[in-house]
Amino acid sequence: MNRQKGFTLLSVMILTTMTSIIVLSSLRDNFIQERLTGNYQKKMNARLVSEKGIFETHKRVIEELSINPDATIAELINDTLGENPYITGSAETDNMSYAAQLGVNSDGLLELSSDGKRFEGANNTVALFELVNKGAASAFSSGLIGCEGVTSTAGGRIDAYNSSLGAYSRETSIPASATTTIHQDSHVTLSGGASVWGDVSATGNIKLSGGATVYGDVHANGNITIDVGPQNGRKSDEMPEGETIYISVSGDVLSNGDVTLAQTQIGGVIRAEKNLTLGSGRLNEVLNRDNNGKDIMYGGILTTPNSLPSQYHQDGLLYTDPTFNVLPNVPTVPSRLPDSEIDENFDTTDPAKNCDPIGIDNNMSEYKELGLESLALRSENSIYMLYDRSYTAPSQAPVWGESFPSLSARNEQLPTGESVPMFKVKDLLLNGGALKVAANNDVYLFVDGDFTLTTSGSSKLEIEDGASLTLFVTGKVHIQKGVVQTEGLTDSGNPVFSIYSSYQGEDGVKVNATGDFYAAIYAPKTDALIKASGSTMGSIRAKTVSIDGAGGFHYDTKLGEIGNVSTCCGATKLVFKGWRYL
Incomplete structure (x- = not known):
C-alpha cells in the first residue's frame, strides 16, 4: 500500500497540466479572434473615412468647375489642389483620417483617390468621373426640376444612382439628386419623412419641416426655414457615412434672404444676406x-x-459678437427672367434658365395630323405589339368601347434634329388591354390627346429588353400601374421610357402607380404629380413637381448624359463612371 502513495497527486498534476494546455489554447484562439475582429473593424472604418474623402473632394471639384466651366481636367485638378498634393481631413471619430489625390487614368477619366486610415487599418477608394464638355445639353440634368415649384411630402428617400452600373439599390445610391426651380420666386417645400441625398436650390424660398433631411447644400435666392426634428427612427444605413439623426442639413445653408434654424444641426456653415434666427x-x-x-x-x-x-x-466668441455680422455675398441661383425683361440675347435653349429649352409646342404642331383615330384596349386579349416601323394588332374583333386603328410610321424630326419613324393616334387608353414594344426596337408614338393606363387587372404597358418607348402627348397623362421594363438607356442612347407633354392645364402628368416606375418626364407647361407606392426612377422636368407616397424617388444620373437639347450653351459637367476599392 505504501508504494501507491502520491499516485493521486500525480494524477491531479497531469489533469491540471492538460487543463492548462486547453485553457491556454483557448485563450490563444480568443486572442487571435479578437485581433481579427479589431483589424476588420479598423479596415471598415478606414473604408468609410476614405469614402468621406471622395465626397469632400468631389464637392471641391464641383465648386471649381462652377467657377471655371471651361476648365480642362488638368486645369480642374490644379485649381482644386492648388499648391497641396493632397486634400486631407478627418471624421468625428478619433484617429480616422483621409488623404485624397486627383489624377487622370489611362482612359482619360478624372480619378479621385482617397486613402483612409483608422489606427493600423487602411483602405483606398477610387471614384472615376468623365468630364463632359459643352455641346448638346440634357433637359434631365437634375433629378427634380420644378420650374415654378417643388413640393415633397414623400416618406421614401430621394437620391441618385447610375443605371449603367445596374438597377437601383440603396447600396449603390449616391448623393447626387439635385432638386431645383427655374422661374423667379419659385419655392421648394420639403416635409414628410423623406431624406434628400443631394443639393436643394430655389429661385425663391426653401422650407424644410417634419423629417425632410437634406444631405447636401441648400441654396435659395429667398428665405430658408429649417424646422426639422431629430430623426429618431432613422437607421445608420439610411444616412450617408458620418451623419447622425440630429442633422437637418449636412452641407451649407446659403441664402440671399433670411435664414431660420429652428431645430437640429447644420453640418456646414450658415450664410444669410439678410437676417438670421437661431x-x-x-x-x-x-x-x-x-x-x-x-x-x-x-x-x-x-x-x-x-x-x-x-x-x-x-x-x-459668442455668435452675438459683431465679428459674425458680415455680409457674406451669397451667389444667386440662376433663374429665368420675367417675359417683360427678356431681350434678344436670352438663350432659350439653356436648360438652366429656361423651363422649355426644347420648344415643345413647335414639335407638337409639326406632328399633328387630321383624321387620327383613338386606340382603346379593354380586353385581356387585346394586345398591340409595336416595332420601330411596323406593328401587330389583335386578331379578334374589338369589344364594346375598343378601337383598333390602322397605324403607319411616318418620318418626323425630333427636337435634336434627328429623323425617326413615328406612329400617331388620337387618345390612347389601356383599360384591360396591353401595349407592348418589341425587344431591341426604339419606338416613337405621338398621342394627340390623352394617354391613360388604368389599374385594371390585365392593363399593361410593357417595354421588352433592349427596347425604348418615347411618347409625345398633347393631352393629359395618367399612369396608375407600374410599367414593365428595365431601367436606364438602350444601346442606341434612348431612355427606356420617355414622356414629352405639351399640355398647358393643371395636373397634366399624374403617376400613382402601384409598382415600380422608370421614366424621363418632360412637361414644362403643366404639373407633374407623383404618388407611387413603389419606387420612381428617372428624372422629372415640369412646371411644378409634387412627390408623395412611400416609395421615394431615385434620379438616374445617366439621363444627364443625353444630348436632347441642341444648344451651344450646355454646361461642362462631371459624370460619375464607377468605384474601385483597393
Whole structure:
C-alpha cells in the first residue's frame, strides 16, 4: 500500500497540466479572434473615412468647375489642389483620417483617390468621373426640376444612382439628386419623412419641416426655414457615412434672404444676406465640419434666445459678437427672367434658365395630323405589339368601347434634329388591354390627346429588353400601374421610357402607380404629380413637381448624359463612371 502513495497527486498534476494546455489554447484562439475582429473593424472604418474623402473632394471639384466651366481636367485638378498634393481631413471619430489625390487614368477619366486610415487599418477608394464638355445639353440634368415649384411630402428617400452600373439599390445610391426651380420666386417645400441625398436650390424660398433631411447644400435666392426634428427612427444605413439623426442639413445653408434654424444641426456653415434666427433647442448647432471660415455670417439682424445656448460660439466668441455680422455675398441661383425683361440675347435653349429649352409646342404642331383615330384596349386579349416601323394588332374583333386603328410610321424630326419613324393616334387608353414594344426596337408614338393606363387587372404597358418607348402627348397623362421594363438607356442612347407633354392645364402628368416606375418626364407647361407606392426612377422636368407616397424617388444620373437639347450653351459637367476599392 505504501508504494501507491502520491499516485493521486500525480494524477491531479497531469489533469491540471492538460487543463492548462486547453485553457491556454483557448485563450490563444480568443486572442487571435479578437485581433481579427479589431483589424476588420479598423479596415471598415478606414473604408468609410476614405469614402468621406471622395465626397469632400468631389464637392471641391464641383465648386471649381462652377467657377471655371471651361476648365480642362488638368486645369480642374490644379485649381482644386492648388499648391497641396493632397486634400486631407478627418471624421468625428478619433484617429480616422483621409488623404485624397486627383489624377487622370489611362482612359482619360478624372480619378479621385482617397486613402483612409483608422489606427493600423487602411483602405483606398477610387471614384472615376468623365468630364463632359459643352455641346448638346440634357433637359434631365437634375433629378427634380420644378420650374415654378417643388413640393415633397414623400416618406421614401430621394437620391441618385447610375443605371449603367445596374438597377437601383440603396447600396449603390449616391448623393447626387439635385432638386431645383427655374422661374423667379419659385419655392421648394420639403416635409414628410423623406431624406434628400443631394443639393436643394430655389429661385425663391426653401422650407424644410417634419423629417425632410437634406444631405447636401441648400441654396435659395429667398428665405430658408429649417424646422426639422431629430430623426429618431432613422437607421445608420439610411444616412450617408458620418451623419447622425440630429442633422437637418449636412452641407451649407446659403441664402440671399433670411435664414431660420429652428431645430437640429447644420453640418456646414450658415450664410444669410439678410437676417438670421437661431432657435433655443439644446440640439441646435452649426458644426462647420470643413472649417470653412466663420460658422455663421449674416448681413442683417441676429435673433437668438434670451439665454444663449452654450453651443452658439466659435473660437471663444459668442455668435452675438459683431465679428459674425458680415455680409457674406451669397451667389444667386440662376433663374429665368420675367417675359417683360427678356431681350434678344436670352438663350432659350439653356436648360438652366429656361423651363422649355426644347420648344415643345413647335414639335407638337409639326406632328399633328387630321383624321387620327383613338386606340382603346379593354380586353385581356387585346394586345398591340409595336416595332420601330411596323406593328401587330389583335386578331379578334374589338369589344364594346375598343378601337383598333390602322397605324403607319411616318418620318418626323425630333427636337435634336434627328429623323425617326413615328406612329400617331388620337387618345390612347389601356383599360384591360396591353401595349407592348418589341425587344431591341426604339419606338416613337405621338398621342394627340390623352394617354391613360388604368389599374385594371390585365392593363399593361410593357417595354421588352433592349427596347425604348418615347411618347409625345398633347393631352393629359395618367399612369396608375407600374410599367414593365428595365431601367436606364438602350444601346442606341434612348431612355427606356420617355414622356414629352405639351399640355398647358393643371395636373397634366399624374403617376400613382402601384409598382415600380422608370421614366424621363418632360412637361414644362403643366404639373407633374407623383404618388407611387413603389419606387420612381428617372428624372422629372415640369412646371411644378409634387412627390408623395412611400416609395421615394431615385434620379438616374445617366439621363444627364443625353444630348436632347441642341444648344451651344450646355454646361461642362462631371459624370460619375464607377468605384474601385483597393
